[in-house]
Amino acid sequence: MSVEVACGRCGEKITIMRMxxxxxxxxxxxxxxxxxxxxxxxxxxxxxxVSEA
Structure with missing residues (x-):
């Protein structure tokens, strides 16, 4: 499972975390x-x- 952190304003992906x-x-x-x-x-x-990959 991974977690994506994105800006709420522009949608830019800040990071994708595995843990x-x-x-x-x-x-x-x-x-x-x-x-x-x-x-x-x-x-x-x-x-x-949350979405299933």
Whole structure:
């Protein structure tokens, strides 16, 4: 199972994780902003879309 983290504004894929880790750890390398559009990303406000691969 993999988890895709994407920007809610532009849909840019931030990362694809094979193992679950805290959202704040995923956002840290990007200083909490989408690398594509600059949208501020929140570790507390997000949605989870699950699909079978």
């Amino acid at each position: 679950i880790k805290p959202v704040k750890d995923v956002l840290k390398p990007y200083s909490g902003r989408c690398p594509s559009c600059g949208q501020q990303l929140s570790s507390t406000e997000f949605t989870l879309d």
